[in-house]
Amino acid sequence: MTLLPTHRIKTLVALSECPVCKRPIVCGGGGIAFASATFACGAEFVTANEEITVSSPCPSGSKFVVGYLNDLAAAAATAAAAAEAGVP
Ligand SMILES: [Zn+2]
Structure with missing residues (x-):
């Protein structure tokens, strides 16, 4: 099952602002197996165990x-x- 994790990575990489408070992205990117996005509010989302998850909450x-x-x-x-x- 590689299709869903790939789309989760693409979904996370496509974010340009925090999906909770709309502050802009300050750092982010992704590859084949991992993605992360950090926002100006301090929130950080990452992929882990093939899902998008919260590393630091908004x-x-x-x-x-x-x-x-x-x-x-x-x-x-x-x-x-x-x-x-x-x-x-
Ligand atoms: Zn936020």
């Missing part, structure tokens, strides 16, 4: 979540300050 999802957590904390702080000031 951090965009985590950045989105911590932004949400910081917004939640700011809203709680604002509400607590209003309660201390006696504002209804």
